[in-house]
Amino acid sequence: MEKIWRFRHEQFVERLGWEAIRRSDGLEIDQFDHDRALHLALFHEDDVVGYSRLLPTTEPHLLSDIYPQIMNGGTWPRSPDIFEWTRCVVAKGEILINEVPASHILMTGVLEFCLVAGISSLIVETHPKLVDLLISTGWQVTKLGLPSLLEDGLVMPIQAKPSMAGLMRHHQLYSIHGTTLLLEPELHNPLKPETTLSHLPYLAHARVRSNHKNNENAYLAK
Known part of the structure; x- marks a missing residue:
């Protein structure tokens, strides 16, 4: 986890200039990094090169506690199987893993993890350009409000639903062969905390998984 905290600080503070979250220890941790937060980290040659965080919507999260004003008084989906997608970033540079850009693997991995874990949808506060990207790559997107202008630019609240068709779309677009996950x-x-993901029925493995050794340097882990 220290690698993840340092990667987040390098990307969001040093690279993107989020000075409000700068820490002297070089670790980027906030009040939402509790035991129920899910950390999806993309590793390559033992280094973190991409990251996303999923937060349960049944507990405080960014939309509920930081940006509720972008809903203009409206409500947003909350359920044990709905999570908020935050802190999504890939290291700067043309990082290729098995000839595939790291950003493509990270986005595919988030979708794949949702299918494995039974997460029905994600709420996201993001730029309208990313909304168009999600739609074009197979996510089922519902816009929850109009774009709002914040300090970091335009932000639109959406709900994005994963699907097997969407995962197939990612594999086709990005030439990904096999699972991105190493569980x-x-x-x-x-x-369902009483069950482990390795024991869940997972149809995508039978349909898209090839030789896992070809992907041993590309995986997402909690």
């Missing part, structure tokens, strides 16, 4: 044997399902 620990005892990685617990965030929706």
Whole structure:
């Protein structure tokens, strides 16, 4: 996890200039990094090169506690199987893993993890350009409000639903062969803590998984 905290500080503070979250120890951690937060980190040659965080909407999250004004008084989906997608970033530069850009693997991995864990949808506060990207790559997107102008630019709240068709679309567009996930044997399902993800029925494995050794340097882990 220290690698993840340092990667987040390097990307969001040093690179993107989010001075409000700068820390003297070089670790980027906030009030939402609790035990129920899910950390999806893309590793390559033992280095973190991409990252996303998923937060349960049944507890405080960014839309509920930081940006509720962008809903203009409206409500947003909240459910044990709906998470908020935050802190999505890939290291600067043309990082290729098995000839595939790291950004493509990260985006595919988030979608794939949702299918594995039974997460029905994600809420996202993002730039309208990313909304168009999600739609074009197979996510089922519902706009929850109009774009709002914040300090960091335009932000639109949306709900994005993953699907097997969407995962197939990612594999086709990005020439990804096989699963992006390397699940620990005892990685617990965030929706059903009494079960482990490795024991869940996962149809995508049978349909898209090839030789996992070809992807040993590309994986997402909690």
